[in-house]
Amino acid sequence: MAIEVKDIHVSYSGKQVVKDINFSFETGKLIGIIGPNGAGKSTLMKAVLGLIPKDHGSVSFYGKPISEVRKNIAYLPQRSAIDWDFPILVRDVVLTGTYPKLGLFKRPRKKEKQFATKCLEKVGMEDFSNNQIGELSGGQQQRVFLARALAQEADYFFLDEPFVGIDVASERVIIDILKNLRDEGKTIFVVHHDLSKVEAYFDDIILINKELYGAGPVKHVYQPETMNKCYQMDVQFMQGLGVGV
Amino acid sequence: MELFQSFLYKIIHFFPNLISDIGVFIHDIGTYGFLQKAFVTSVMVGIICGVIGCFIVLRGMALMGDAISHAVLPGVAISYMLGINFFWGAAVTGILTALGIGVISQNSRIKNDSSIGIVFSAMFALGIILITAAQSATDLTQILFGNVLSVRTSDMYITLAVGTFVLLVVFLFYKELLVSSFDETMAAAYGLKVRFIHYSIMVLLTLVTVASLQTVGVILVVAMLITPASTAYLLTNRLSIMILLSAFFGVFASIVGLFVSFVHNLPSGPIIVLATTVIFAIVFVFSPKHGVLWKALQSNKQRSSVGN
Numbered sequence: 001m002a003i004e005v006k007d008i009h010v011s012y013s014g015k016q017v018v019k020d021i022n023f024s025f026e027t028g029k030l031i032g033i034i035g036p037n038g039a040g041k042s043t044l045m046k047a048v049l050g051l052i053p054k055d056h057g058s059v060s061f062y063g064k065p066i067s068e069v070r071k072n073i074a075y076l077p078q079r080s081a082i083d084w085d086f087p088i089l090v091r092d093v094v095l096t097g098t099y100p101k102l103g104l105f106k107r108p109r110k111k112e113k114q115f116a117t118k119c120l121e122k123v124g125m126e127d128f129s130n131n132q133i134g135e136l137s138g139g140q141q142q143r144v145f146l147a148r149a150l151a152q153e154a155d156y157f158f159l160d161e162p163f164v165g166i167d168v169a170s171e172r173v174i175i176d177i178l179k180n181l182r183d184e185g186k187t188i189f190v191v192h193h194d195l196s197k198v199e200a201y202f203d204d205i206i207l208i209n210k211e212l213y214g215a216g217p218v219k220h221v222y223q224p225e226t227m228n229k230c231y232q233m234d235v236q237f238m239q240g241l242g243v244g245v
Numbered sequence: 246m247e248l249f250q251s252f253l254y255k256i257i258h259f260f261p262n263l264i265s266d267i268g269v270f271i272h273d274i275g276t277y278g279f280l281q282k283a284f285v286t287s288v289m290v291g292i293i294c295g296v297i298g299c300f301i302v303l304r305g306m307a308l309m310g311d312a313i314s315h316a317v318l319p320g321v322a323i324s325y326m327l328g329i330n331f332f333w334g335a336a337v338t339g340i341l342t343a344l345g346i347g348v349i350s351q352n353s354r355i356k357n358d359s360s361i362g363i364v365f366s367a368m369f370a371l372g373i374i375l376i377t378a379a380q381s382a383t384d385l386t387q388i389l390f391g392n393v394l395s396v397r398t399s400d401m402y403i404t405l406a407v408g409t410f411v412l413l414v415v416f417l418f419y420k421e422l423l424v425s426s427f428d429e430t431m432a433a434a435y436g437l438k439v440r441f442i443h444y445s446i447m448v449l450l451t452l453v454t455v456a457s458l459q460t461v462g463v464i465l466v467v468a469m470l471i472t473p474a475s476t477a478y479l480l481t482n483r484l485s486i487m488i489l490l491s492a493f494f495g496v497f498a499s500i501v502g503l504f505v506s507f508v509h510n511l512p513s514g515p516i517i518v519l520a521t522t523v524i525f526a527i528v529f530v531f532s533p534k535h536g537v538l539w540k541a542l543q544s545n546k547q548r549s550s551v552g553n
Contacts, residue, residue, distance in 0.1 A: 051430060051434060070434070070435055070436030074435075075430060075431050075434035075435070076431075077430045077431060081428075082427075086303060086426070086427050087478060087483055087486075088423075088483070088484060092483070093427075096424045096427070096428070096431075099420055099421075099424055099435075100436065102420070104418075108420075148431075152435065158434070
């Protein structure tokens with residue numbers, strides 16, 4: 001398989017947050033990482049990307065380690081990870097997407113700036129290019145960040161909770177673009193927790209709650225029995241609190 | 246009481262004599278070598294503090310700046326004992342402190358601000374003991390509060406060299422500094438060595454601190470790093486412009502510091518710091534984008550339009 005993740009374990013200060021994760025996918029898929037709150041979805045994504053240390057485990061893209069494909073990876077952070085007061089304009093945010101392929105010492109020139117504008121048009125945000133990034137609404141900000149990812153011209157996209165707290169129109173724009181990217185042969189991983197959209201949005205899903213409950217095509221994994229098992233811990237937790245379930 | 250009266254007298258006569266004092270100051274810069282050295286050093290310090298300060302402010306490293314500036318003290322003392330230029334010892338202890346803080350907060354449950362507090366107060370205490378032991382009491386007040394008029398030729402050249410190096414690094418790696426300050430995770434995901442960048446900024450911070458020792462002094466360096474940059478932050482939405490404005494405010498305050506220090510025989514550090522603070526206060530109130538006055542007017546307008 002094109003993308004293989006083997007035996008990932010992650011712990012924070014001695015406590016295991018994610019364990020024993022194995023999955024593999026072909027490229028050209030839109031893949032959801034699904035699970036209840038605190039299941040370790042974002043942690044798994046960051047561990048796959050090598051952004052946080054893992055206890056062990058390996059990740060390969062067509063047999064290559066991640067260090068050799070980094071320039072082809074676009075990452076969209078959770079909204080809470082960004083300082084929205086940072087002195088940067090919308091167009092400059094998108095322009096940073098051209099940095100990875102520019103390399104050291106080279107500055108973005110006319111060509112890169114035009115490309116950034118094109119990416120901004122794709123998400124319908126060109127009218128805001130001279131706004132400071134914090135002046136936009138949550139959905140608009142997410143679209144700008146998607147434009148930046150497009151400017152990276154990456155093969156692999158990793159989006160951490162892109163649909164949290166955004167308007168319906170922006171969600172529509174974003175999912176349409178992601179599906180287009182998928183049709184162009186790109187591979188997209190999306191951390192997501194709204195179960196109502198799972199079947200409409202994704203080709204494959206990774207179902208986790210600390211450990212893996214399934215990975216594969218939606219119609220195989222998204223079954224009542226598997227979903228119950230994965231979300232079981234929540235039910236027990238609620239019963240423990242005396243909430244009538 | 247008499248002291249206080251003479252202080253008031255000085256304050257009252259500060260402004261009427263300002264124009265003639267400035268004339269004298271400019272004339273003396275043309276005349277005296279020591280004043281020229283002080284002037285050149287002040288300008289360079291204003292620029293580099295302003296530039297590096299922007300990254301310190303945006304990356305939330307203000308406390309780190311304070312820590313490193315205090316931590317260079319033992320290095321200064323050791324250099325003094327060894328009879329070498331204080332720059333070398335200060336640079337070494339500054340960098341060691343940055344690394345030490347990183348080691349403590351990454352290998353224990355101690356939070357970053359606490360490990361900064363532990364390391365820098367220890368270094369500062371050690372520095373005071375070493376300087377006292379080296380019996381150079383006059384030097385101690387100079388190092389703590391700055392005395393720009395005592396800049397020697399070799400100090401000026403070191404400041405110029407450090408300044409050129411710092412500015413060159415920021416110019417060459419501007420793109421990487423920008424993206425890693427704005428979105429560190431995205432930068433790391435595409436392969437930037439963000440940890441290396443973080444430590445490089447600490448090294449630059451140490452160099453800038455050391456270069457500023459004689460003009461502002463150890464205790465107040467942090468104000469030169471943070472206040473001009475924060476002032477600029479209230480005026481613009483672009484990092485490049487923020488850096489230019491910050492450097493401008495830094496230079497302006499440095500020159501004011503030198504002027505007042507020379508004409509009225511006061512320590513340069515505190516004057517420089519108060520000059521930056523006055524600029525900050527003005528901008529804080531009147532900034533067209535983020536000033537409190539404008540915001541108040543706007544919310545008033547909104548309220549009255551809602552009322553209608």
